[in-house]
Amino acid sequence: MITKDLQVLNKLGLHARAAAKLVFIANKFVSDITLVKDNKQADARSIMKILMLSASRDSIINITVEGNDEIQAMNSIEKLFQNKFDEDL
Amino acid sequence: MSIIIKGLSVSTGICIGKAILINKDDINYAPSFIKKSQVKIETKRFLRSLASIKEEYKKSKEKIKDNLPMTKLMDTQLFFIEDQDFQMHIIEMIENNLYTANSAIAIEYKSIKKSFDDIKDKYIKERLIDIKQMVMSLLDLLQSNKKESIYSKISLENKVIITDEITPKDVIDIYQKQGSGVITSHGSKSSHAAILSKSLSLPMIVKAESSKEIIRDNDNIIMDLDNEIIIVNPDQFELEYFEGIQSHRYSLQKSLRKVLKKKSLTNDGVKINIMSNLELSDEVKFLNNDCDGIGLYRTEYLYMNRSDLPSEKEQISVYTKVFKAMKNKPVTLRTLDIGSDKEVSENIKVGDIAKNPALGLRGIRYSLAEKNIFQTQIKAMLRAGYNNSLRILIPMITSLNEIIKTKELINNAKLELKKERKKFTNKYDLGIMIEVPACALQADELAKHVDFMSIGTNDLIQYTLAIDRIDDEVSSLYDPTNPAVLSLIKKVIESCNKSKIDVTVCGEMAGEKSYTKLLLGLGLESFSMHPQAIPEVKDIILNSNINKIKRKVNAILKSNDRFLREKLISNL
Numbered sequence: 001m002i003t004k005d006l007q008v009l010n011k012l013g014l015h016a017r018a019a020a021k022l023v024f025i026a027n028k029f030v031s032d033i034t035l036v037k038d039n040k041q042a043d044a045r046s047i048m049k050i051l052m053l054s055a056s057r058d059s060i061i062n063i064t065v066e067g068n069d070e071i072q073a074m075n076s077i078e079k080l081f082q083n084k085f086d087e088d089l
Numbered sequence: 090m091s092i093i094i095k096g097l098s099v100s101t102g103i104c105i106g107k108a109i110l111i112n113k114d115d116i117n118y119a120p121s122f123i124k125k126s127q128v129k130i131e132t133k134r135f136l137r138s139l140a141s142i143k144e145e146y147k148k149s150k151e152k153i154k155d156n157l158p159m160t161k162l163m164d165t166q167l168f169f170i171e172d173q174d175f176q177m178h179i180i181e182m183i184e185n186n187l188y189t190a191n192s193a194i195a196i197e198y199k200s201i202k203k204s205f206d207d208i209k210d211k212y213i214k215e216r217l218i219d220i221k222q223m224v225m226s227l228l229d230l231l232q233s234n235k236k237e238s239i240y241s242k243i244s245l246e247n248k249v250i251i252t253d254e255i256t257p258k259d260v261i262d263i264y265q266k267q268g269s270g271v272i273t274s275h276g277s278k279s280s281h282a283a284i285l286s287k288s289l290s291l292p293m294i295v296k297a298e299s300s301k302e303i304i305r306d307n308d309n310i311i312m313d314l315d316n317e318i319i320i321v322n323p324d325q326f327e328l329e330y331f332e333g334i335q336s337h338r339y340s341l342q343k344s345l346r347k348v349l350k351k352k353s354l355t356n357d358g359v360k361i362n363i364m365s366n367l368e369l370s371d372e373v374k375f376l377n378n379d380c381d382g383i384g385l386y387r388t389e390y391l392y393m394n395r396s397d398l399p400s401e402k403e404q405i406s407v408y409t410k411v412f413k414a415m416k417n418k419p420v421t422l423r424t425l426d427i428g429s430d431k432e433v434s435e436n437i438k439v440g441d442i443a444k445n446p447a448l449g450l451r452g453i454r455y456s457l458a459e460k461n462i463f464q465t466q467i468k469a470m471l472r473a474g475y476n477n478s479l480r481i482l483i484p485m486i487t488s489l490n491e492i493i494k495t496k497e498l499i500n501n502a503k504l505e506l507k508k509e510r511k512k513f514t515n516k517y518d519l520g521i522m523i524e525v526p527a528c529a530l531q532a533d534e535l536a537k538h539v540d541f542m543s544i545g546t547n548d549l550i551q552y553t554l555a556i557d558r559i560d561d562e563v564s565s566l567y568d569p570t571n572p573a574v575l576s577l578i579k580k581v582i583e584s585c586n587k588s589k590i591d592v593t594v595c596g597e598m599a600g601e602k603s604y605t606k607l608l609l610g611l612g613l614e615s616f617s618m619h620p621q622a623i624p625e626v627k628d629i630i631l632n633s634n635i636n637k638i639k640r641k642v643n644a645i646l647k648s649n650d651r652f653l654r655e656k657l658i659s660n661l
Contacts, residue, residue, distance in 0.1 A: 013213065017165050019168075024168075045173045045174070046172050047169055
């Protein structure tokens, strides 16, 4: 199990399209991926739950990955956060 | 104190009843339950509807694949449909609480909506719309699977329905449940729903924009269709006054019925054919002997309100009923015309994805693409037409090529019937609808290939003037007397006269008494209209002198001033 705090860096926050990207990446792995913010928890495979975290810019999300490919999964997710979900100018 | 709302009347008369507000967009949160034994079926039903909207999204995505921002948006939509968490919750609710799939979805949506209410980020909060859209399509789908509409669940007797918009399917439901009238805040007088309600004598006022804000459930409503107003909570005086008019109109209608007994000859002795349009085969019962035949039977209503297709056998029994009721008079059966604003059963998916259905796969285009559905219908028509006066009418013809292909399919149907050793007619007339200007312009040539033509004025006007008759923004530009429209109608009538084939006008114009003389002046000798319009139109025909009118018509065709034209028409 790996846990990390990641910051949302893109301007619009974890909105629909960014969340869709996160779901897309999560679906590539078999590990369980859970996001936690302000006592709210979301499965990384549920776009609705991710949106409900209401993670606007600069908010910190605690991410837990557990499973056979947890290292690769965490790496990919970290990259997505660092690249501002490939959308900022 | 009473309030007055303005709108556009679809027909004439007075309607008095109690208001009932129908909000189509509202989700019904009242839980409904299944039996324990139904859990598996219900879960499957939910998963199937999910799969089917997913398929629909994928199809529409394929259609816009060149528009990258749009496809990205669609991708996001797909993630909502595929949301595991959402799926799991629904299935759990079906299994544990024995909710119907519809209820489970509604309840889950309620809880999602609550979570979204707490979200502060405006940008994220807005995305609830995407979820609502998905939930609505799911609920729609699940509902149509069960063949139930909002109108089928409630009592409508003596009720005036107040709603945003209405579909032909809704009109049938309301008619069958004996609703008194319908008031919509949007829509147009020439939509199919409006036409249907007119022919069923279901009073309707459309575009009464503030009706939903002002009217409350159980308010007393007077619809004064002649003056295009709605009176909300009338006082005793107003109520008595309108009840008086209502009974007066009733006796007037009775006296107009005497006109029906007379021969339909003009003042100067020209025989004019007056036929009736038919939407539902049940209507034929109310027609008795007052008309010269059925000029247009819109068979698409046979395909509506159901989840399967009507079989050959079922169609034969419906068509036979119409032939029988009309005795030996001609009956014009129009082949399936779907697409555009007609909502048909879920087996026939057309136009719901197309961005511009009026220009899409509708009418004969659909039939040539779905040959099996067409073949079944043609076989049923030919069999029911045995020993009867059958006229087959093909909608939305644009080119000669389509006529040739249609004839090939009809021949195939005959060959099959021969093989099956079934009795069928070989003596029928084949006609085409003139709705597309391209077709009207080629009328000389096309007339050599068919037995009759039927002018569908609504679509002809829509396609000639490029006006969507349902679009509120432009519906005022919809002008039946535009010189371009009138000269197309004139041209078609002349082409048919030259080839000595029948020509009928079966669109709304034929039943609009203000245009009766104009059409006579253009040379028309055959009208087909909704049955309720026949007495008044016939009354005008009996008092018309065609020779006199013809002399005045040229001035109308030449006038480019709509106001002047209308004045000239009313003075005919």
